[in-house]
Amino acid sequence: MSEEAGPDESMEEEELADEERSTSPACDLRSWLAGAPLLWRQSSYGAWLPNTLAAKTGNFAQQLQGGSDYVRKYAQHAGA
Incomplete structure (x- = not known):
């Protein structure tokens, strides 16, 4: 029989997974690539979307x- 992880152990695993996801360089790059045109449009035209x-x-x-x-x-x- 396999033992199930207790509530404390599963929360720790989820927190570690969240920390790993938030520090991903690929995620940072995608956020910058998606956000740069929006920032440019706001500064140029004064609107977030066309x-x-x-x-x-x-x-x-x-x-x-x-x-x-x-x-x-x-x-x-x-x-x-």
């Missing part, structure tokens, strides 16, 4: 103006 919605559509007031013009012209064309 705002593609605003880039494609403009501001909300212009959207409302264009939409109301479209509906008005359609109503005139359709004779409503």
Whole structure:
């Protein structure tokens, strides 16, 4: 029969595994590679992520103006 590890022993093993994972050079490199573009984007553009919605559509007031013009012209064309 094999003996199971007691609660103290299994916690010690988990803590050692956590320490080994947090000091991995590969993990540090991946974190830096993933974080560098985000830091650059924040410093360059003032935003953490790209705002593609605003880039494609403009501001909300212009959207409302264009939409109301479209509906008005359609109503005139359709004779409503």
